[in-house]
Amino acid sequence: MSALASASGGLGDFFAHPFVQRALLAGTGIAAASGLVGFFVVLRGQVFSGDLLSHVAFTGALAALAYGVDARVGLFVATVGVGVGLGILGERGHAGDVVIGSVFTWVLGLGVLFVSIYTTSTAASDSTASVHVLFGSIFGLTAGQAVVAASIGVAVSLAVVAIARPLLFASLDASVAQARGVPVRLLGVGFLGLVGVCADEATQAVGALLLLGLIAAPAGAALRLTDRPWVAFWCSGALAVLAVWVGVAVSYLAPDIPPSFAIMATAAGCYAAAVVAGPRRRQAVRPRSPR
Amino acid sequence: MLADGFTWDLGSDLHQLFQFHFMVNAYRAGTVVAVVAGLIGWFLVLRRQSFVGHTLAIIAFPGASGAVLIGISAAWGYFGFCVAGALVIGAVRRGRPGEFSEESAVVGTVQAFALACGFLFVTLYHGLLEDVNTLLFGSFLGITDAQVRTLLAVGLGALIALAVIARPLRFASIDPDVAAARGVPVRVVSTVFLVVVALAVAETSQITGALLVFSLLVVPPATAQAITARPVLSAALAVAQALLATWVGLAISYFTDYPSGFTITTLAFAAYLLVHGARWMATGRHRLRLAR
Numbered sequence: 161m162s163a164l165a166s167a168s169g170g171l172g173d174f175f176a177h178p179f180v181q182r183a184l185l186a187g188t189g190i191a192a193a194s195g196l197v198g199f200f201v202v203l204r205g206q207v208f209s210g211d212l213l214s215h216v217a218f219t220g221a222l223a224a225l226a227y228g229v230d231a232r233v234g235l236f237v238a239t240v241g242v243g244v245g246l247g248i249l250g251e252r253g254h255a256g257d258v259v260i261g262s263v264f265t266w267v268l269g270l271g272v273l274f275v276s277i278y279t280t281s282t283a284a285s286d287s288t289a290s291v292h293v294l295f296g297s298i299f300g301l302t303a304g305q306a307v308v309a310a311s312i313g314v315a316v317s318l319a320v321v322a323i324a325r326p327l328l329f330a331s332l333d334a335s336v337a338q339a340r341g342v343p344v345r346l347l348g349v350g351f352l353g354l355v356g357v358c359a360d361e362a363t364q365a366v367g368a369l370l371l372l373g374l375i376a377a378p379a380g381a382a383l384r385l386t387d388r389p390w391v392a393f394w395c396s397g398a399l400a401v402l403a404v405w406v407g408v409a410v411s412y413l414a415p416d417i418p419p420s421f422a423i424m425a426t427a428a429g430c431y432a433a434a435v436v437a438g439p440r441r442r443q444a445v446r447p448r449s450p451r
Numbered sequence: 452m453l454a455d456g457f458t459w460d461l462g463s464d465l466h467q468l469f470q471f472h473f474m475v476n477a478y479r480a481g482t483v484v485a486v487v488a489g490l491i492g493w494f495l496v497l498r499r500q501s502f503v504g505h506t507l508a509i510i511a512f513p514g515a516s517g518a519v520l521i522g523i524s525a526a527w528g529y530f531g532f533c534v535a536g537a538l539v540i541g542a543v544r545r546g547r548p549g550e551f552s553e554e555s556a557v558v559g560t561v562q563a564f565a566l567a568c569g570f571l572f573v574t575l576y577h578g579l580l581e582d583v584n585t586l587l588f589g590s591f592l593g594i595t596d597a598q599v600r601t602l603l604a605v606g607l608g609a610l611i612a613l614a615v616i617a618r619p620l621r622f623a624s625i626d627p628d629v630a631a632a633r634g635v636p637v638r639v640v641s642t643v644f645l646v647v648v649a650l651a652v653a654e655t656s657q658i659t660g661a662l663l664v665f666s667l668l669v670v671p672p673a674t675a676q677a678i679t680a681r682p683v684l685s686a687a688l689a690v691a692q693a694l695l696a697t698w699v700g701l702a703i704s705y706f707t708d709y710p711s712g713f714t715i716t717t718l719a720f721a722a723y724l725l726v727h728g729a730r731w732m733a734t735g736r737h738r739l740r741l742a743r
Contacts, residue, residue: 207559258673261501262723265665269716272588272663276710291583295570370570373563380556418574424567428560 174412182306183298183419187404189313190361191374195382195400196320197358198375199393200351202383204331208260209246209352210375213359215264216242218368219271221293226277231293235360243356247349296367296420298408309364316357317397327351328389365404366420374400377427381434403427468705477591479599481697484658487606488667489690491613491651494644496672498624502558503540503645504668507652509562510536512661513569515586520572525586526601529653537649541642588712589660591701602654609650616640616647621682658697659715666716667693674723677730692722 174180201210216238224234275290292300301309320327330337330344338344355375362371378399382392407423458464469475495504514532515525573583613620623630623637631637655664675688700715 202556207556211559211562258496258499258501258669261505261665262670262673262720264505265663265670266716266720268588268662269666269713269720272584272710272716273713275584275588276708276713280708294583294587295567367570369566370563372559373567376556376559376563380560383556416575418570421567421571421574424564428564428567431556431560 174409177412178303179299179301180408180412182301182303183408184405186301186306186309186313187298187365187408187423188401189310189317190365191313191400191404192397193313193316193320193358194362194371194374195378195397196317196393197355198379198400199382199396200320200324200327200331201355201375202379203328203389204351206352206355207372207376209243210355210359210372212246212260212264212267213239213243213356214363214368214371215267215271217359217363217371218293219267219274221363221368222271222274222278222290225289225293226274232360232364235363236357239356239359240353241356243352243354243359244349247352292367293363294367294369295418296363296365296370298365298404298419298423299411301364305364309361312357313361316354316361319354323347323350324393328393366423370420370424373424373427374403377424377431378403381427381431384431384434399430400427403430464702464706468702473592473594474701474705476594476596476599477701478698480594480602481591481658481701482694483599483602483606484654485667485693485697486690487609487651488655488664489671489693490610490686491647492668492672492693493675493686493689494613494617494620494624495648496669496676497621498644500648501665501669501673504648504652504664506540506558506562507533507536507649508656508661508664510565511653511656512586513565513572515656515661516569516572516576516583520576524598526598526653526657529656530605530650533649533653533656534646537645538642541645585660587660587662588710589656589658589663591658591704591711598657602657605650606654609647609654612643612647616643620644660712663712663716666719667697670716670719670723671696674719674726677726692719696722 175184201207217235220234220236220238221231222234223238224231271290278289326337326342327347329340330342330347334344358375359368359371362374365371366374379392379396381399382396385395386392403423403426406426407419407421410422410426411417411419469478492504495501511529511533514528516528518525518528518531569586570583573586619630619635619640622633623635623640627637651668652664655667659666671692672685672689674692675685678688679685696715696718700711700718703709703714704711
């Protein structure tokens with residue numbers, strides 16, 4: 161933030177550029193969704209499910225590109241499908257880390273296959289496509305894409321807010337929630353579907369490999385800063401939006417620094433600051449992770 | 452690619468495969484890496500630390516791209532960052548005996564940040580963006596004789612260190628409390644093991660890329676341990692599978708246009724699925740017989 165203040169002269173025509181406007185429009189929607197969803201991902205101990213979804217996002221996007229479909233179609237089909245599937249299967253088999261890791265690796269291997277199909281099938285050997293999917297290209301969004309990304313981000317945020325109360329109950333104490341008539345299983349499946357949508361959104365902003373940071377870091381920081389769940393919930397969303405804004409601004413001022421790195425560095429910096437300066441050393445409320 | 456194509460005359464296929472020096476080097480490097488990864492991965496799976504391998508591999512990516520950025524060989528970046536990461540993980544573990552409550556959020560953030568740093572280094576390098584794909588997903592092209600020698604020397608060192616700690620390590624892996632009571636220095640052994648794993652990860656990354664190390668380091672040992680419980684036999688099976696996946700994967704990749712990252716992961720994963728499917732069928736039939 162001090163970088164912002166000291167360099168405010170360079171930020172004079174910051175908002176005048178259409179690519180910055182589009183990045184901020186899309187980035188705000190995406191970040192709000194990631195931060196709010198991320199709060200529950202961290203609270204429910206499902207960060208590794210998010211990791212799997214990010215791998216799937218990469219493969220899905222490149223599969224769509226390889227067969228000439230819009231990358232976002234592939235993203236949505238793949239991540240929402242896997243998210244819901246994970247929610248349905250997750251209750252039964254307690255998959256060990258070897259199983260998850262083997263599936264991860266193979267999914268990524270498939271992604272590599274699609275990269276090579278894509279680069280050989282298109283005449284204009286566009287090898288940067290996989291780099292964009294992996295690491296995002298928030299400055300490369302068209303106006304239409306930015307509006308769609310922002311509206312989907314808003315929709316995801318609204319959906320999370322709508323199910324927030326029962327979901328918090330189910331996350332903190334699943335058996336009591338079930339006894340009180342909360343549809344715990346349905347909520348879990350629906351929530352992982354939302355994480356899937358959120359993963360698609362974040363892939364466009366920071367890329368498939370870094371979206372885990374945008375989901376985990378603001379939520380981790382928020383949970384460090386406060387005990388009160390609703391404060392942490394909104395704080396997580398706000399921190400994610402802040403990370404995207406600071407990241408976009410830093411990358412605008414120093415064009416050598418890619419925006420994905422600046423966004424991730426801000427988010428990770430917030431988390432580190434919260435760990436060092438946060439009022440709490442350990443979390444008081446600690447639900448047992450459902451998976 | 453460069454080949455005339457695959458025929459059913461296997462002799463001429465082998466001749467074609469090895470007519471270029473880069474393929475000979477790819478096979479030499481692949482063989483060294485498969486043996487090292489199979490043996491060290493066997494202990495990694497036994498100790499259920501496969502995610503440490505994943506984390507170390509992700510740390511390897513900024514290491515390698517940072518080394519390229521400052522103009523030294525990527526191999527040094529791989530080895531340096533992996534070993535440093537292993538020492539940090541070993542030290543952090545010691546500080547916190549209990550389970551840390553938000554470990555997964557920390558791991559996720561650190562991984563994403565490490566990958567972001569790697570991306571920054573690659574961007575600052577202003578090189579070809581193809582390099583990112585090579586670092587992440589591996590490439591068997593352009594391995595030099597010197598690189599093969601480095602891989603061999605580091606691999607031998609790691610295996611010797613593993614041989615020295617193998618017996619106490621196995622004891623400590625199976626029952627740490629009893630091992631500690633019997634005077635085994637569990638902490639030292641597990642930290643040395645982490646460094647050995649770091650060397651193995653750094654070697655494997657150079658063939659499979661940072662994101663696909665699991666395909667040689669974890670999947671073959673996990674498959675082998677599902678086949679048999681006998682330690683020596685399953686370690687041998689793990690090495691055999693890693694070798695087979697590497698050799699056949701490289702050959703398929705040479706004769707077709709498919710990238711080696713895809714062929715090697717798919718072969719390893721297919722063996723894993725096959726063994727687990729067979730086991731599932733066997734127990735299913737057994738249960739059916741019991742039900743009758």
